[in-house]
Amino acid sequence: MKADFYETLGVHKGADEKELKAAFRKLAMQFHPDRNPGDHACEHKFKEIGEAYETLKDPQKRAAYDRFGHAAFENGGMNGGGQGFGASGFADIFEDIFGDMMGGGRQRRSSGGRERGADLRYNMEISLEEAYAGKTAQIHVPASISCTDCSGSGAKPGTQPVTCTTCAGHGKVRASQGFFSIERTCPSCHGRGQTIKDPCSKCAGQGRVTEERSLSVNIPAGIEDGTRIRLANEGEAGLRGGPAGDLYIFLSVKPHEFFQRDGADLYCKVPISMTTAALGGQFEVATLDGTQTRVKVPEGTQNGRQFRLKSKGMPVLRQPNIGDLYIQVAVETPQNLSKRQRELLEEFEQLSSKDNSPQSSGFFTRMKDFFESFGE
Numbered sequence: 515m516k517a518d519f520y521e522t523l524g525v526h527k528g529a530d531e532k533e534l535k536a537a538f539r540k541l542a543m544q545f546h547p548d549r550n551p552g553d554h555a556c557e558h559k560f561k562e563i564g565e566a567y568e569t570l571k572d573p574q575k576r577a578a579y580d581r582f583g584h585a586a587f588e589n590g591g592m593n594g595g596g597q598g599f600g601a602s603g604f605a606d607i608f609e610d611i612f613g614d615m616m617g618g619g620r621q622r623r624s625s626g627g628r629e630r631g632a633d634l635r636y637n638m639e640i641s642l643e644e645a646y647a648g649k650t651a652q653i654h655v656p657a658s659i660s661c662t663d664c665s666g667s668g669a670k671p672g673t674q675p676v677t678c679t680t681c682a683g684h685g686k687v688r689a690s691q692g693f694f695s696i697e698r699t700c701p702s703c704h705g706r707g708q709t710i711k712d713p714c715s716k717c718a719g720q721g722r723v724t725e726e727r728s729l730s731v732n733i734p735a736g737i738e739d740g741t742r743i744r745l746a747n748e749g750e751a752g753l754r755g756g757p758a759g760d761l762y763i764f765l766s767v768k769p770h771e772f773f774q775r776d777g778a779d780l781y782c783k784v785p786i787s788m789t790t791a792a793l794g795g796q797f798e799v800a801t802l803d804g805t806q807t808r809v810k811v812p813e814g815t816q817n818g819r820q821f822r823l824k825s826k827g828m829p830v831l832r833q834p835n836i837g838d839l840y841i842q843v844a845v846e847t848p849q850n851l852s853k854r855q856r857e858l859l860e861e862f863e864q865l866s867s868k869d870n871s872p873q874s875s876g877f878f879t880r881m882k883d884f885f886e887s888f889g890e
């Protein structure tokens with residue numbers, strides 16, 4: 515009898531995606547085989563957790579499970595035999611969750627001594643203009659790649675690795691101890707199943723060499739700071755014919771001198787003079803599409819007023835929409851006045867009425883009334 519998926523993860527039936535993920539993460543850490551080497555109960559539990567999470571995180575599978583229980587996934591169920599949780603399928607969801615934590619150094623062993631190459635991380639910084647337009651970037655990745663001399667086999671060109679005589683190519687040997695038969699990694703070939711008589715001189719029998727590779731990476735328009743791009747199989751080459759790791763590009767977008775970004779919208783602060791604000795006027799702003807847009811400042815514009823320039827913001831990733839650009843004006847109070855300027859402003863002040871500054875005139879009278887109300 516299979517355990518209930520919700521019970522396996524220790525969550526209630528209504529648990530949302532976040533709760534599921536948190537529960538899975540916690541349990542997977544606890545029962546991970548790397549932490550419990552040789553403990554079969556843990557390994558079994560680890561698989562159960564993975565299966566439960568794999569099912570419940572998918573809304574369709576979850577709905578089917580809620581309705582039919584485990585029967586939903588037996589042969590002839592929702593999608594026939596497609597429910598195997600093979601090592602690779604499970605490793606993938608594990609990577610989803612733990613990719614960030616494990617960093618680049620994680621390696622998975624597969625059978626036959628072949629080893630999956632390590633994942634690589636590449637940090638890339640682009641400008642906001644580049645994030646706006648998108649680009650194809652050429653990157654140079656120092657990575658170990660499959661040795662070309664021996665085609666990754668590790669054997670000297672012209673020779674072939676030979677089947678290990680100790681284990682007959684199984685990579686494992688069995689030994690009997692009383693009632694038990696114990697399986698061990700073959701000591702002669704270290705689990706590879708093959709031995710190399712004459713190692714390839716270029717790679718010293720490793721089957722891979724370190725070289726700098728040039729890769730072109732497509733950065734889509736509208737990409738956001740902190741995005742991680744995964745290039746499958748572009749990481750370190752596997753050992754002795756094992757699969758390559760993945761390459762992760764961690765993208766950061768440089769802060770811009772004029773524009774601040776919030777999702778697809780851009781914000782720009784533009785200082786204007788007191789007289790432009792009072793009398794009205796206009797200015798031009800350069801936008802990321804390489805054009806200039808005129809902004810009209812109406813008479814009597816207040817400090818902090820925001821103008822919206824539609825569709826002058828950032829493109830939205832893989833969508834046709836474009837965000838807006840918000841221009842906020844900052845009215846600059848004049849400094850270092852000449853004698854004549856001072857006279858003019860003093861004269862202006864004398865001519866001013868309540869209508870000129872409806873917010874400030876009367877403000878202190880109201881404040882005073884408020885203060886005096888305490889004495890009553």
Ligand SMILES: [Zn+2]
Pocket residue numbers: 661662663664665666667668669714715716717718719720721722
């Ligand atoms: Zn080689």
Ligand SMILES: [Zn+2]
Pocket residue numbers: 678679680681682683684685686700701702703704705706707708
């Ligand atoms: Zn062997």
